[in-house]
Structures are given as structure tokens and as C-alpha cells.
Amino acid sequence: MHKEFLMGNEAIALGAVAAGVNLVSGYPGTPSTEVLETVAKRRADAAYVEWSVNEKAAMEVAAGAAYAGARALVTMKQVGLNVASDPLMSLAYIGVKGGMVVLVADDPGPISSQTEQDTRHFAFFSKIPCFDPSSAQEAYEMIQEAFAYSEKYHTPVFFRPTTRVCHGYASVTVKDADEYTLHQPDGFTKDTGRWVIFPRLSYQNHIKIEERNLTLAEDFSSYKRNQIIRSDDLLDSSGGIAGFPDSKTGRLTAPRKGIAAGGISFTYVMEALKAAGSAPVLKIATPHPFPERLALEFLDGLDEVLCIEELDPVIERELIHLCGRHHLPVKIYGKLSRHVKNAGENTRDSVSENIRGFLAQKNESAEGAADLPNSPVQNGAPDLPVRPPILCAGCPHRASFYAVKTAMKGKKTIFCGDIGCYTLGNAMPLDMVDTCLCMGAGLGIAQGVGRIEPDTHCFAFVGDSTFFASAITGVVNAVYNQADMTLIILDNSTTAMTGHQPHPGTGRTMMGEIVTKIDIEAVLRGIGLTTVETVDPLDYEASVSCVRRVAEEPGVKAIIFKSPCIAVTKPSRSMHVRPEKCISCKKCIRELGCPALIVSGKIVSIDASLCTGCSLCSQICPTGAIVNGKEGDGNE
Amino acid sequence: MNKNIVLCGVGGQGTVLASKLIAAAAMQKDLPVMSAETIGMAQRGGSVFSHVRIGEGIYSPMIANGEADIIIGFEPGETVRMLPFLKKGGTVVTSSRKISPVTATLSGSSYSGDGMIAYLNEQVKELYIVDAEKACEEIGSSKVLNLLLLGAAVKSGALGLSEEDIKAAIRTRLPEKFHALNFAALAYARPARCPRK
Known part of the structure; x- marks a missing residue:
């Protein structure tokens, strides 16, 4: 060991x-x-x-x-x-x-x-x-x-x-x-x-x-990880007795209370009990099949039990069920009784609050406990910056979304998104994800919308890993059923969001073998698409004209925007702004939302530590103020 | 020894490595360690944190409000965000260099790092400020913010670990060619350079 x-x-x-x-x-x-x-x-x-x-x-x-x-x-x-x-x-x-x-x-x-x-x-x-x-x-x-x-x-x-x-x-x-x-x-x-x-x-x-x-x-x-934890020290922090027989008189001073928990919430309970007082704890390590004999042993002699768990009230329902079946006079509290919040994760603090409230109750008139506070209010704190997740600086998805947005400006469109980094294309200023449901769903949704609104240009965006995982069926469905839609494949040659795993299009397996890449374009042609165009999204003009052309064709057609994820390629030299040419129109900032573009004083500048040199901003700058390379190195 | 340490910043700043070094240093002293950090979608340009808990009798990797002995903040606004975790009389070590979110750039709203530092000055007695821009320039690398802050945390005495402890962890976790640079960053903090407000 x-x-x-x-x-x-x-x-x-x-x-x-x-x-x-x-x-x-x-x-x-x-x-x-x-x-x-x-x-x-x-x-x-x-x-x-x-x-x-x-x-x-x-x-x-x-x-x-x-x-x-x-x-x-x-x-x-x-x-x-x-x-x-x-x-x-x-x-x-x-x-x-x-x-x-x-x-x-x-x-x-x-x-x-x-x-x-x-x-x-x-x-x-x-x-x-x-x-x-x-x-x-x-x-x-x-x-x-x-x-x-x-x-x-x-x-x-x-x-x-x-x-x-x-x-x-x-x-x-x-x-x-x-x-x-x-x-x-x-x-x-x-x-x-x-x-x-x-x-x-x-x-x-x-x-x-x-x-x-x-x-x-x-x-x-009898499984050792399902257990009842009884503290020897039954005194709570205030010196009173938390629901147990008085050792001298044997009389009950308050309702006898216990806590049932599982998973990470069990650790929160044990931490909370350090300060909040003592109570026996039922730890459930196997929620199914429920360890009923152990649970009955726990319930025996208790008047009230608080269930602390995340997601659904699984332990709570099992205990209520047991009490009903065995006619036990034990009140079971938790999410169903609104004593514990029923959405979102538990925290050390929320659980402490739950347990303090539960142990402090004198009797069963506990229905409808108060709302739980989140973190303490910070008096007079300045407004904190909001940091929603965004596409990285230089991410090729930004260029792909921007090209489609420009090409389709003024037309009736729907952009059906999917699961992956590119879900972040929903953020302002791109605002290019109208729907997102589950992996591969964008294709079907685009088809469904198109059936009801035939005058809408229906787009589905899907990443390369998601394409192989769950989009191919949707393409076959579209072709077979004569849909009218444009499929956009955002091919960055990896599974980026989860940390760059290989997939069938990368030509590598998890065992380290080099294998034949499965070619997305060939798959699409095999299904029967006649229009499949592959274009580099970082070439802005070519991308926009490609979208304009392809979107007008009838039936199912596809564009593969191919450019590798910036996390798996070496960046080229960062861009920089020529201050004398920048007219502070801020088009680059307003339209691209790239984190490397910052306002310094009146003009725009580029954070060289973030910029990958994708050059999208320089291609849309109306005055040509954004150039490649460092100032004065002859590359301007 | 029991220590609860919160590290925070913006995705990509190096909070994870700093928390790993603290954990490695504690493990070399045979202390039990638990930690938790932000992973996944929230990492991309978002607020990130690590909780590190050292010592016996700990069940949960998460730190509760009012329980942290020290907050090590890589960005002043993120330091303020984590302040509810600080225990009474706890220590804060923070970089003064702000990182503006894209949302602020877009909306044209101003986000002031100085405002955050001023607020920290009001709220925290044991506050150490690291001028990251100046320090990185003097050391000659922009990639050592984590060791600069760890150095200041060591000097504050609130971390419960010595410079030697962290150095030993660096030796086991980082390639040798980066040792000298990181040792320099670790040793950088001195009262004159990282003033207690």
C-alpha cells in the first residue's frame, strides 16, 4: 500500500x-x-x-x-x-x-x-x-x-x-x-x-x-459502507441534549432526531455535526436495492429524520415507504417536505443550515421551513465582474458562426446548435445558437422547424465528435425524408470541450494506434448529399461566399468548416493594432466578442498573451488597422 | 496542523498548479490533504477556485463560509468574490492586476481593479498585495504569478508551510529547467515588494 x-x-x-x-x-x-x-x-x-x-x-x-x-x-x-x-x-x-x-x-x-x-x-x-x-x-x-x-x-x-x-x-x-x-x-x-x-x-x-x-x-x-454512525457524545454545541433520553432520568427531553445521507452530502453532514450538535447518521452507500433492515434499525426509536441528498429525494422516499409499510411513527423530512432545496447542489453551508434548523426545532410543527440563505451578503462590496464561459481567443468556431451570421443577414433563419464548445456560440455578440437540446438533436429540430416554416433557412451546427456520436442518423433522416436544410460541421479535429479526446475522425485511438481517419465528407456523400463543401473558417471572404452559395441550394447540403482547435495547434504570431489607423469604431469588439480584444483608452488593443493570430479581426476591420506581427518588425 | 486554503482566479491563470504544489508540500510532511476545483465548461474564461484542506478529521474537500485561514487570489475581483469563505482574522494574499471580462468590454461598463483592492483594504486586516505586473517584469516571465502568490502566502505565515516545503514540491512536480525561475518567483515576496496594505 x-x-x-x-x-x-x-x-x-x-x-x-x-x-x-x-x-x-x-x-x-x-x-x-x-x-x-x-x-x-x-x-x-x-x-x-x-x-x-x-x-x-x-x-x-x-x-x-x-x-x-x-x-x-x-x-x-x-x-x-x-x-x-x-x-x-x-x-x-x-x-x-x-x-x-x-x-x-x-x-x-x-x-x-x-x-x-x-x-x-x-x-x-x-x-x-x-x-x-x-x-x-x-x-x-x-x-x-x-x-x-x-x-x-x-x-x-x-x-x-x-x-x-x-x-x-x-x-x-x-x-x-x-x-x-x-x-x-x-x-x-x-x-x-x-x-x-x-x-x-x-x-x-x-x-x-x-x-x-x-x-x-x-x-x-450488512455491507460495511451502509452504516449507522452514532456519536458517543450526544451533547450538542449549546450543551443541551439533541433528542436523546436523558442519561439520568431516562426521560425524553425533545423529539429524537436522526439524519440520513448519501454521497458527498454525507461528508457535508459529518462536517456540519461538528458544530451543530449530535444526531445518529444513516449513511446510504447502496440506494438500490435499499438496505431496509439497516434502515429499520436506524428508524427504531427515532421521532424525526432529516434526509440530506442531492438531485432527487431517493433516500427520503425509501424511508417514507418503510415507515408506511411498517407503521412507524417517524416523520421523514427532506426535499418532499420542502426542508431541503430540491434543485441545485448542496453545499457545506446549505447543509449546516438545514441541520441547524432541524436540530433546533422543538417539535414537529416544522412544516415549510424558511428559504435557505446562500452565501452571506457582502455589505458594500463593489459589483463583481460577470464571467460567463466564452469561446477562446482564436477559436475557429467564432469565425464559422460569424461567417454564417454575415452571409444570412436579413434572411429568415434558425440556427440549431448542439452540445460541445460551440454551444458557447450562443453568447453575445455572436448570438448564433437558437436551440440546443441534446447531442445530435440540432439536425432533427432543424428538420421539424422546416416542416412547419418552409420559408425559414434551417441550419444545424454540429461538431466533429458529436457528428460521429449521434448526428449521422439525423443526416440519413433528412436525406431520406427530403428535408430542406443546411448542415454545418464545425470540424476542429478533436473533442475539445471534454479535454481533447480522439474520435473516429482524428485517426488515433485511445490505445495509441494510428488508424485510418473516417472522412466526414465521404460519409456525407455516401449518405447521398451532393453538395458538401469544405472551407477554412479563418478565410472570412471565402467562408461567407460559401455559405451564401450553399444555403440557396435545395435539399440537404453541408459545409464543413475545418480548422483545428487552438488548444491542439501552435499559435501563429499575435495580431496588433496600428493606433494611427484605428478609428475606434469597435466593430471588432462589438461583432466578434474575442477575449483578446480589449479597449485601452479610446482605441482597441490586443492582448498578445491571448491572441493566437487567427486574423479574423483584421479581416473585418474597415480601416485595415489590425495587422500581423509586432510593431516595427517589417511585417506591417 | 489544520489549514483551509482557498485559491481563486480566472480560468488559465495557474490556480490548479498552485493548489497541487500546496497539496504535494503537505503530503511530503505526511499530512492528509483534500482539495476540490473547478473543471469543465466553467473553466473557459470563467471564475475558478480551488479549495485545499490540510489536516486530520476532515470529511469534505469543500470549505464552508467563514472557514478559510487564507485566500490566495490571482485577480482582485475574484478575491473579493471568495471573501465570504475567509474566517475572522484570516489572511488574504492577492494580485492587484485585474482581468476585464468580455462582458465588460462589450457593454462598455468599467470594471476597476483598484475598487476591489480598496474594498479588500476596508475588509481585511491581514492583506498582502502582489503587484504582478511589476514582479513578472522584474523576474522576466509572465508565467510565474502562481509562485509569486505562493511566496507571499508563505511569508504571511498563514499557509503553515515553509519556502523549503514548496521548493521540495516544485522539485517533484515540475521539470528541472523550470526550477530556478520558480524558486526566484517564490522568493520574490518581501515586505517592501508585497506590502501589507
């Missing part, structure tokens, strides 16, 4: 490696991405690792490996699970042979996601067991246990960390390489009665699954 300072996701990856994982597949998505990358970085010799084309593909690859007896891990963010849910729902009925862990990272807040969906609910829905770690150290150990449970019960299991567990760091005690489990897959055994899903098999397996989950609930009641 040794200690390492690890991000939660790195700890999860090393835990999977210690469990002898044979295959890891996934699709990038914050906050899950670093798990797969860490396995590749630390142990590519021992495990096969791939970025799959999307989450559905990743789920199926992992399932196949587990059918063949391997220990398999598949990783994704919560919305990725929606894409992978088709294979998963059926896989729940079929089961696995080797251990299979489905890692789905949830994102309370949400901090970088479209939804605040709760994968614990997906566990109930699919009847698949779910593990919910509360810290990096626990996650490291728990994923090893998750593989063992998966094999013991022949079922895929969910492993569901949230953002603060995924991206929190800690000094974690981990195994040395010679302590790792070696898992030898014993291969796929043909058995159509086991691996081929038919209605009759589903019915039979459904019966078994319901029985199994009763057994698992009992098993989980």
Missing part, C-alpha cells in the same frame, strides 16, 4: 485496475472523463481501453467483454446513460458473467450538464444495484467491491459518483501493483437460453431479478 494525491476519478480508475479490469470503454463527458483516461495512462498494458463512438456503443462493447467473462467498466456522464439506456435495460434482464460496472457520473448543479437527472432513479427503473461513493478513498475501495458484487449476482451494477466526488482530490491509500487482482476471462460460452433475449426469457428472468433484489437488499444491510 502507498499514498497518492488523486482526483476522485483517478482513484476510481486505480480501483478498477486493482480489481483486474480487463476492458474499459466509454464516451467523454464531464465529470466522468478522467476515469477512462487514467486507466489508459496508468495501465494500458493490462487493460484494453477505448473511447467508443458514443455511450450506446460503449455499453455494448463492455457487455460483450463481460459475456466473455472479463471484468469490464463502461464510463459516461448522466445524460450519456440516456443514450446507452436501450442496451442497458435489456442487459439488466440478461445479466453478465464477468463483473461489469456501469460508471455514470451525476452532476448536481448542474455544473456542466443539460439535466439534473438522478442515476439512482435509473437504478430503480432498471432494477440494477447502485453504489454511491462519498469520497475519493471510499470510491477507490468501493469500485473493487462493486466488481465482486456484480460477479456474485451476475448483474451489471451502477457506480454513481457525483461531480464533487469525481473532481475532489485527496491523499488516497492505494495498492501497489503486486497487490492487484489478476482476472483471467474464461471466454464466451454458447448458450442461447442465456444470451438471447426473448419475451419468455425476460419473463422468467424478471421473476429471478425481483427475488435477487430482495436478497441483495438483505446483503446490503
